[in-house]
Amino acid sequence: MTDDGYDAVVVAGGAGRRLGGADKPALTVGGRTLLDRVLAACADARQTLVVGPERPTERAGVRWLREDPPGGGPLAAVAAALPAVTAPRVLLLAADLPFLDAATVRRLLAALDGDGGDRCDGALLVDAGGRDQPLAAAYRTAPLRAARTALGDPAGRPLRGLLAPLRLTRLPDPAGAAFDCDTWDELAAARDRAGRDRAGRG
Known part of the structure; x- marks a missing residue:
């Protein structure tokens, strides 16, 4: 049986170094900020926790x-x-996922129960390059919290250390929901894709 409800944590405190220090979550794609696009994808969360400087x-x-x-x-x-x-x-969730949508969120949450009730600790997207995307993922709170406690001081440590003890399900991402915007070229590609998507709907 699927658990009721989820919280959303959006990581929005990065320095945007490859963007020359720009406030990445505040940059726009398709007329909306990257942060607002991510928040829209998890609109039915019980609570939404954004970690980073407060923004409109x-x-x-x-x-x-x-x-x-x-x-x-x-x-x-x-x-x-x-x-x-x-x-x-x-x-x-990372704050720079312009194509994350509610359908992908539902898919991640459903994957926590696995096939035939074989529950896992986490379900994450794997991008087109075969890379795990731990900030485009759903987790069971209790094992995630236990893994965090076992790590000790988290400052400056890689996120993969948190995931090492967890049983993870990896989901392919044919729609590119895990596409993120770390560079100006990636932001331009996202804006181009959003424009084509809008034209196609029109």
């Missing part, structure tokens, strides 16, 4: 948190948010 958003009711130290990396951001998570399942 279309979404009301967002709870803002900061990692310790600020800029301490994605693992520090997850560590800052986990104590506030109350749902049995939690999404971990």
Whole structure:
């Protein structure tokens, strides 16, 4: 049986170094900020925790948190948010996923129960290059929290250390929902794709 409800944690504190220090979550694709596009994909979360500097958003009711130290990396951001998570399942999302949508969120959450009730600890997208995307993923809160506790100080440590003890299901991503915008070229590609998608709907 699928657990009811989930919380969403959006990691939005990166320095955008490959974007010359630009505030990446505030950049726009298709007329909306990257952050707002991600928030729209998880609109039915019980609570939405955004870890990073507070910014204007279309979404009301967002709870803002900061990692310790600020800029301490994605693992520090997850560590800052986990104590506030109350749902049995939690999404971990990067703030720069312009093509994440509600259907993909539902697919990740459903995958936690596996086939035939074989439950896993987490389900994450694997991008077109075969790379795991741990910030485009759903996890069971209890094992994720236990893995976090076992790690100790999270500052500056890689996120893969958190995932090592977890039983993970990896999902292909044919729609490119895990496409992220780390460079200006990737942002331009996302804007081009969003424009083509809009023209196709028109």
